[in-house]
Amino acid sequence: MIRAQLLTPDPASLTTFLNTHTRTRDCLIQIAGLAEVNYHGRAASTAEVGAYLVLIKRDGSLQIHAPTGIKPMNWQPRTDELTARVEHGRCILHASRRSPEELVRVTFLHPHLALALNLYEEASFTLSGSEKQMQDALARHPELIEPGLTVLDRELLVDSGGIDLYARDAQGQYVVVELKRGRATQDAVSQLGRYVATAQKSGVGAVRGILAAPSITAPALKELRARGLEFREIGAWPDAPAPAALPSLFD
Amino acid sequence: MIRAQLLTPDPASLTTFLNTHTRTRDCLIQIAGLAEVNYHGRAASTAEVGAYLVLIKRDGSLQIHAPTGIKPMNWQPRTDELTARVEHGRCILHASRRSPEELVRVTFLHPHLALALNLYEEASFTLSGSEKQMQDALARHPELIEPGLTVLDRELLVDSGGIDLYARDAQGQYVVVELKRGRATQDAVSQLGRYVATAQKSGVGAVRGILAAPSITAPALKELRARGLEFREIGAWPDAPAPAALPSLFD
DNA sequence: CAATCCGTCATGGGT
DNA sequence: ACCCATGGCGGATTG
Structure with a gap:
């Protein structure tokens, strides 16, 4: 050694x-x-x-x-x-x-x-709980965000960035979903706002914006509502609180 | 040892x-x-x-x-x-x-x-080129941002965050300045936009927003202009390019 | 190359 | 505590 x-x-x-x-x-x-x-x-x-x-x-x-x-x-x-x-x-x-x-x-x-x-033995390393995993789970079970939601695209690249989930709701309206693995901040609201504006401009009519995260800061929630966007509490973790009200993503 | x-x-x-x-x-x-x-x-x-x-x-x-x-x-x-x-x-x-x-x-x-x-001798460590230093220099020489600018406040805390520089221009109009030590991105534009909106709401009339950075990404510049905000190229570094066109902050 | 965003971000400073 | 912002952020990904 x-x-x-x-x-x-x-x-x-x-x-x-x-x-x-x-x-x-x-x-x-x-x-x-x-x-x-x-x-x-x-x-x-x-x-x-x-x-x-x-x-x-x-x-x-x-x-x-x-x-x-x-x-x-x-x-x-x-x-x-x-x-x-x-x-x-x-x-x-x-x-x-x-x-x-x-x-x-x-x-x-x-x-x-x-x-x-002599330190060279590489070994496998796995991390769980990333936003990527959250995205996988919600793409499989979009009803956890909202009943009747259909995912159209993931990581959809628009010129203002990448839309985590692009979907359509039960009424056929387009929905942009922004995910955060931790508490969502004003930055996340800005991101979502940009994506919604971009999607809006593409001419598909009114587009909803949903911020899905385990929690959100008070100022971010205020800003979000002022912009007509929505928040969905999504437990990002297997041992999330209150499984009945907040079903686990990893079942 | x-x-x-x-x-x-x-x-x-x-x-x-x-x-x-x-x-x-x-x-x-x-x-x-x-x-x-x-x-x-x-x-x-x-x-x-x-x-x-x-x-x-x-x-x-x-x-x-x-x-x-x-x-x-x-x-x-x-x-x-x-x-x-x-x-x-x-x-x-x-x-x-x-x-x-x-x-x-x-x-x-x-x-x-x-x-x-035995590793305990702490020694002094100094870093230069931070945004803080840039702010110090521009607070002393606000004319590098724009002739006739008067700095009213630094790190002014509003509920949406902290305004780097709050100033008044030659015409007496209020100006929010957001600094970036590196290339400015869309995030910086969002930040500036939030601050300008907050300042606007305080009821001092129309408020200008200036993003001061050594450079800016193309999409950020587009977004900035669409929002009616302004960009000023400010070399953040002593050995910045073209001293004549872009005077050094540290003189 | 440029631009974007995530991260167990870490870290500091404010209320 | 919460909340915000910076960082020589590092790192991955995509165009």
């Missing part, structure tokens, strides 16, 4: 270590110790000398973690170039990419530990 | 290691090896047995990294409880929080390495 480990390496050794193990692109590298970090790209940042943990994964992605916080302090999701070199007696790591043009530079002042781990 | 290190620890040792070093909340812990991960909360996920790197920071945040990708496969930003125990002869880590109620469970099948690092 441990391919290589260095304790308090000197700049030259660390540089060699980094260049060697990043080249193979088959292991996870980490360096812990005192460093400075600079970033320049869509924004710019500077981190004064402090204790950080640097991670470089197989795919060349780089992240620099501060001692707290879930998100890395600096990162580079996709590196086009990843090189280490000695400058002014220090090991410096450059991680750059084009489009957008961005550069992260790590200056190692006092590396305590450098590790290369 | 290295507080403790175990190689291929047995379940009991790993459990003790985890409980000991998470309790002190003053070091960064990592475990690399074969594991299974389950999550249940706002969504649910399962990762089959594979090679992962588990990080636990001082603040109790947990992240489980797969061999590739910038984002962790599973995570828990804030843990209310973080405990390890032996179950069925395996070390199992539970990380839970309330509000939202979420649980991440890691089952260690074959831990190769457990490390506790």
